Amino acid sequence: MPGFVLLVRPRGDGDDARGIGYTVSKKVGNAVTRNRMKRRLRALCRAALPESGIAGADHVLIGRPGGNDIVFAELGEQLDSALARAAKKLATKAP
Incomplete structure (x- = not known):
């Protein structure tokens, strides 16, 4: 996906909880830009993971350069995909 990378790994511990993590490297921009990207990723996950997330798996979203320039609705479609x-x-x- 152009705005982020999604990694998913099943835990295999029998717990159906969905784990989530976010990371945005310094390659994306300064602290303000990275924090904005993390806020957008958190909002996307709050909306999408309860119904589309994989039960019993850890999800990691890695922000990519230019992710803040993409329309929020388009990022949501990318996450669903x-x-x-x-x-x-x-x-x-x-x-």
Whole structure:
């Protein structure tokens, strides 16, 4: 995704809670820019993870340069698409 990278890893501990983490490196910009990106990522996850997140997995969003320039609604669509792709990929790996 152009605005962020989504990593998903099942924990395998039997807990259905969805873990979430955010990281935005200094390559993205100064502190103000990085904090804005993290706030946007948190808002996206608050809206999308309860219904689209993968139960029992840790989700990590890594902000990419230019992510603040993308319209918020478009970032939401990208996150939904990324979560769907991750769920499909994990479903094919499941024993």
